[in-house]
Amino acid sequence: MTNTETRELFHLLNQRVRLITKEVNNVLSDHGLYHSQWSIIFCLDQFGPMTQTAIWKYLNVEAPTVTRTLSRMEKNGWIIRKQGEDKRERVIEMTDAAKQKFAAVNEAVDQVEKEMAHPLSSEEIQHLQLLLRKLGATEGE
Amino acid sequence: MTNTETRELFHLLNQRVRLITKEVNNVLSDHGLYHSQWSIIFCLDQFGPMTQTAIWKYLNVEAPTVTRTLSRMEKNGWIIRKQGEDKRERVIEMTDAAKQKFAAVNEAVDQVEKEMAHPLSSEEIQHLQLLLRKLGATEGE
DNA sequence: CTCAATTATTTACCTAGCTAAGTAATTCAT
DNA sequence: ATGAATTACTTAGCTAGGTAAATAATTGAG
Numbered sequence: 001m002t003n004t005e006t007r008e009l010f011h012l013l014n015q016r017v018r019l020i021t022k023e024v025n026n027v028l029s030d031h032g033l034y035h036s037q038w039s040i041i042f043c044l045d046q047f048g049p050m051t052q053t054a055i056w057k058y059l060n061v062e063a064p065t066v067t068r069t070l071s072r073m074e075k076n077g078w079i080i081r082k083q084g085e086d087k088r089e090r091v092i093e094m095t096d097a098a099k100q101k102f103a104a105v106n107e108a109v110d111q112v113e114k115e116m117a118h119p120l121s122s123e124e125i126q127h128l129q130l131l132l133r134k135l136g137a138t139e140g141e
Numbered sequence: 142m143t144n145t146e147t148r149e150l151f152h153l154l155n156q157r158v159r160l161i162t163k164e165v166n167n168v169l170s171d172h173g174l175y176h177s178q179w180s181i182i183f184c185l186d187q188f189g190p191m192t193q194t195a196i197w198k199y200l201n202v203e204a205p206t207v208t209r210t211l212s213r214m215e216k217n218g219w220i221i222r223k224q225g226e227d228k229r230e231r232v233i234e235m236t237d238a239a240k241q242k243f244a245a246v247n248e249a250v251d252q253v254e255k256e257m258a259h260p261l262s263s264e265e266i267q268h269l270q271l272l273l274r275k276l277g278a279t280e281g282e
Numbered sequence: 283c284t285c286a287a288t289t290a291t292t293t294a295c296c297t298a299g300c301t302a303a304g305t306a307a308t309t310c311a312t
Numbered sequence: 313a314t315g316a317a318t319t320a321c322t323t324a325g326c327t328a329g330g331t332a333a334a335t336a337a338t339t340g341a342g
Contacts, residue, residue, distance in 0.1 A: 005266050006254045010161065011180075012273050015201045017158045018299070020151060020277050025300080025327090034327060039152075053290060060156045065329060067292060072327080088290040088337045113147045116277040124272055125146050131269045132153050136161050136257040159329070166297090166330080175297060194320060206299060208322060213297080229307045229320040 020116060027112045031105045037073050038109065040066070041094065044079070045102055049093040051084060161257060168253045172246045178214050179250065181207070182235065185220070186243055190234040192225060 024035050033041070036059075043058055044050065056066040070092060073079045078098045081090040094102070117125060165176050174182070177200075184199055185191065197207040211233060214220045219239045222231040235243070258266060 002263060002266075003251050003255070005263065005270075006251075006258045007183075009258065009266055009270055009273075010165075010254060012270055013154075013158055013161070014180075016273050016276055017154055018201065020154070022300075023277065024151075036328060039155075042148075051290080060159065061328090062330060063291065064293080064331085069328070084290095086290080086338070090291070110144050110147075113151060114144070117147045117150065119275040119278055120272065122143060122146065124275070125143075125150055128269070128272045128276070129146075129150055129153055131261065131265055131272070132150075132157050134260040134265070135157055135269070136164065137260055163330075177298060192320080202298090203300060204321065205301085205323080210298070212322095225320095227308070227320080231321075 023112055023116065024109065027108050028105070031101065031108065032076065033078075033105065036061075036065075036069055037078065038105065040069060040073065040092075041078060041098060041102065041105070044092060044094050045106075049082075049091050051089045051091055053089070055092065164253055164257065165250065168249050169246070172242065172249065173217065174219075174246065177202075177206075177210055178219065179246065181210060181214065181233075182219060182239060182243065182246070185233060185235050186247075190223075190232050192230045192232055194230070196233065 021035050024038075028034060028038055039059060040055060043055060047054070047058075052063065052066055052070065055070075056063050059066070070079060070081065074081060077095055079092050080095055081092055083089070084091045120128065162176050165179075169175060169179055180200060181196060184196060188195070188199075193204065193207055193211065196211075197204050200207070211220060211222065215222060218236055220233050221236055222233055224230070225232045261269065
């Protein structure tokens with residue numbers, strides 16, 4: 001019985017995330033970005049230039065994923081990679097073009113996210129966050 | 142202010158789903174399956190032989206995604222495709238081998254899911270489902 | 283100081299979402 | 313009954329997760 005509940009929950013989770021990603025990608029396509037590229041831009045805006053490791057650790061993604069996405073973004077003129085003090089590191093910065101576009105994209109994303117979150121009250125959003133944080137939280141978190 | 146909350150929420154959602162998928166994939170790898178392949182097997186067990194369209198509609202995924210995944214599963218001996226009455230349709234069935242393995246895999250997945258959901262009470266799971274259903278629910282849903 | 287271990291990034295190769303466009307079978311309007 | 317529209321599925325090509333293994337730079341133990 002409770003197994004069924006759990007199944008449903010995970011099924012629902014997957015569906016929702018796909019739906020949301022799709023929606024966000026759709027909005028971002030007007031700006032020539034994809035969801036995960038945007039998440040990197042957002043990260044860079046928030047923290048300033050940062051190392052690739054810092055990025056993938058923050059996004060909770062594996063290193064090769066970030067390497068690949070950054071390559072695309074570099075090719076498309078969103079970011080540049082500079083060599084760090086430690087010569088193994090590559091420090092990622094937004095290009096001037098990216099900085100100029102940031103506000104508009106941010107606005108658009110806020111818009112969709114607000115729409116999608118609209119059926120929920122502020123308290124519900126907080127509660128949802130709380131429940132999600134509990135879900136799948138093994139010891140080390 | 143509320144924008145930040147929303148951002149965090151979507152960020153968290155993505156992270157959780159990735160983490161969960163990873164965990165499930167890890168368990169499934171012992172059985173030679175991946176998460177989305179399992180979701181199809183589960184579907185077939187529940188509803189019996191079904192058409193590809195029925196599958197992708199149920200899973201809320203696009204048709205080509207299912208086509209590809211089914212090809213892999215066919216190659217690996219999990220399913221067979223039979224021609225339907227309507228010759229455009231292909232009816233998908235689990236193989237005998239798949240049916241034999243089903244119980245063990247189901248057990249293993251239940252196990253992980255239960256572990257991951259463990260920090261949540263039954264009420265919390267119900268509530269989480271409710272909140273997720275509200276999220277991103279546009280008119281047509 | 284030197285060499286083994288660690289760390290940052292990359293490469294290669296899986297799976298799995300997506301869209302756009304194609305093919306074959308069926309349905310439906312005329 | 314025929315031809316246009318629809319439907320089921322596929323193919324091609326994109327993004328983005330993941331793991332395993334390679335390379336280059338740094339750290340650290342002796």
